[in-house]
Amino acid sequence: MTTPILTLEGVSKSFTLHLQGGLSIGVMQDVGFSVAPGECLVLGGPSGAGKSSILKMIYGNYRCDVGSIRLQDGDAVVDVATAEPRRILALRKHTMGYVSQFLRVIPRVPALAIVVDAARETGLDEAQAIARAKRLLSLLNVPERLWGLPPATFSGGEQQRVNIARGLAPDRPLLLLDEPTASLDAANRAVVVDLISEKKTAGVAIVGIFHDEDVREKVADRIVDVTRFSPAQAAA
Numbered sequence: 758m759t760t761p762i763l764t765l766e767g768v769s770k771s772f773t774l775h776l777q778g779g780l781s782i783g784v785m786q787d788v789g790f791s792v793a794p795g796e797c798l799v800l801g802g803p804s805g806a807g808k809s810s811i812l813k814m815i816y817g818n819y820r821c822d823v824g825s826i827r828l829q830d831g832d833a834v835v836d837v838a839t840a841e842p843r844r845i846l847a848l849r850k851h852t853m854g855y856v857s858q859f860l861r862v863i864p865r866v867p868a869l870a871i872v873v874d875a876a877r878e879t880g881l882d883e884a885q886a887i888a889r890a891k892r893l894l895s896l897l898n899v900p901e902r903l904w905g906l907p908p909a910t911f912s913g914g915e916q917q918r919v920n921i922a923r924g925l926a927p928d929r930p931l932l933l934l935d936e937p938t939a940s941l942d943a944a945n946r947a948v949v950v951d952l953i954s955e956k957k958t959a960g961v962a963i964v965g966i967f968h969d970e971d972v973r974e975k976v977a978d979r980i981v982d983v984t985r986f987s988p989a990q991a992a993a
């Protein structure tokens with residue numbers, strides 16, 4: 758098997774509810790899986806099972822209580838679980854990308870510039886970045902008349918497609934996808950499936966959450982049901 762780019766081992770997570778007297782709720786126990794370059798691992802399981810929390814731990818937004826999250830970064834291996842915030846920021850710039858279903862709108866920055874800036878983050882020059890951004894926006898059916906406008910006034914679906922273009926524009930070896938196709942129409946879902954396949958062919962490792970069964974079937978190499986990491990399951 759190809760050397761994995763990402764390996765989670767013995768990861769557990771609980772949340773402390775400060776509004777309820779510091780009550781601690783265990784959400785996941787002993788999470789473990791690996792992902793290889795070019796592979797798409799889909800996290801499955803019912804609402805509240807902990808799928809998004811796993812992505813957030815990999816991205817370094819949530820700290821895990823114990824366990825390791827080892828990420829290949831060039832010749833080095835970094836444990837995200839214990840890495841300094843500065844190291845995590847560097848990983849986000851070069852090594853791992855995160856695409857959620859929501860665009861955090863930056864006031865006054867036009868859609869095309871948002872995607873061009875993202876493409877430039879991993880080293881494309883201006884001309885290459887513009888070409889890539891235009892290709893993505895066209896493929897994702899964002900009308901050309903909107904490219905020069907800030908997305909604040911775009912429809913929800915248009916904003917989501919700008920967001921996907923921005924998330925897929927840079928070249929990073931690991932991509933985390935948190936329901937990027939939620940509320941897209943069938944035609945645009947199919948485009949996203951093709952773009953994900955392109956990334957896989959380019960050797961990008963993907964960990965994703967897709968509620969749409971059809972999308973999941975098309976992109977997943979493996980599906981991990983995260984209910985197997987629930988503390989109740991572990992105690993049984």
Ligand SMILES: Nc1ncnc2c1ncn2[C@@H]1O[C@H](COP(=O)(O)OP(=O)(O)OP(=O)(O)O)[C@@H](O)[C@H]1O
Nearest residue numbers: 772773774784802803804805806807808809810811
């Ligand atoms: N910041 C937080 N503070 C407290 N509890 C949290 C926090 N984030 C997540 N949780 C809890 O952890 C559990 C898992 O949530 P998570 O969002 O990871 O589930 P999910 O499987 O992605 O759900 P969905 O499919 O509905 O998005 C839930 O019970 C949720 O309430």
